[in-house]
Amino acid sequence: MTDHTFEPAYLALYRSGELARRAEQAQAALHACRLCGWDCGIDRAAELGPCRTGTQALVATAYLHMGEERPISAGGGSGAIFFANCDLRCQFCQTFRWNIKGQGQALTARELADLMLDLQARGAANINLVTPTHNTPQILAALALAVEDGLRLPLVWNSGGYDAPQALALLDGVVDIYLPDMKYSDADLARRLSGVRDYPRVNRAAVREMHRQVGDLQLTVDGIAQRGVLVRHLVMPGHAENTAGVLRWLAGNLGPNTYLSLMDQYRPAYRAFAREGINRPLRPDEYARARALALELGLTRLDDSLLLEPHPSQQREAHG
Numbered sequence: 001m002t003d004h005t006f007e008p009a010y011l012a013l014y015r016s017g018e019l020a021r022r023a024e025q026a027q028a029a030l031h032a033c034r035l036c037g038w039d040c041g042i043d044r045a046a047e048l049g050p051c052r053t054g055t056q057a058l059v060a061t062a063y064l065h066m067g068e069e070r071p072i073s074a075g076g077g078s079g080a081i082f083f084a085n086c087d088l089r090c091q092f093c094q095t096f097r098w099n100i101k102g103q104g105q106a107l108t109a110r111e112l113a114d115l116m117l118d119l120q121a122r123g124a125a126n127i128n129l130v131t132p133t134h135n136t137p138q139i140l141a142a143l144a145l146a147v148e149d150g151l152r153l154p155l156v157w158n159s160g161g162y163d164a165p166q167a168l169a170l171l172d173g174v175v176d177i178y179l180p181d182m183k184y185s186d187a188d189l190a191r192r193l194s195g196v197r198d199y200p201r202v203n204r205a206a207v208r209e210m211h212r213q214v215g216d217l218q219l220t221v222d223g224i225a226q227r228g229v230l231v232r233h234l235v236m237p238g239h240a241e242n243t244a245g246v247l248r249w250l251a252g253n254l255g256p257n258t259y260l261s262l263m264d265q266y267r268p269a270y271r272a273f274a275r276e277g278i279n280r281p282l283r284p285d286e287y288a289r290a291r292a293l294a295l296e297l298g299l300t301r302l303d304d305s306l307l308l309e310p311h312p313s314q315q316r317e318a319h320g
């Protein structure tokens, strides 16, 4: 049963005028951009950083996604908007044509707002912003227009977890559901496989701040996410210690009520075929060990597929 008393967090900011102020502050952030862990400080109207995105958002695709985690896709499906480019450079990226090659269409704030409203009209349970961090200003500008025209769905911030304080401060009170990756506990592995420095430090600070803003994941009685943090971790072949580090940190810092999506879907893609160690799928025993460790550490709110082979249309797109 849907909770009809629910209203998304951004409505209070809209009524007070704060949402419009945030959108303005976010536009200013484009000219000294420190939205992600790259911490560039550049003017994106004049040059491009590693995210290769200037002042306009590029959208790769948008649709009603039935294959996200159950609390996200329950109901009418998740209204997913996939942004092109990314702040990570994962060697195993499944969506590299969008996230690394940058295939997408430049949208104005008005066009992005209309896309949100269209997904709402088609029955989406939420607006799921996929790989959003480098587009924080463009999203806030579009959101201000969409709310004015009747958007009332919860916002899902579906990021690779490399979000910096500048982005998260702009999103405080705007986002209802944070859906961050925690990919690595090993900074050297993050550098080698995703081309970023300091991933665990940036990522842990981001997840702590997300949790401070919205808390543990809250569900309706029929299991639909309304507010809170849902953490994703993709178990990688041959990297059990990396997974153990993520799980121990989560258990020790966010606690046993953390809703965790422990993903078994790893398959080589993009450049991973040529990289020793990640050029094969995850084995069932590797996933079973990761799952057993999560349970041993008290992380029992698991959203996992128990190694059931997903239908291709049910595949979740990994970031990077």
Ligand code: SF4
Residues within 6 Å of the ligand: 033, 034, 035, 036, 037, 038, 039, 040, 041, 042, 044, 048, 049, 050, 051, 052, 053, 087, 133, 134
């Ligand atoms: S979003 Fe990240 S990579 Fe892009 S310009 Fe800003 S700090 Fe640099």
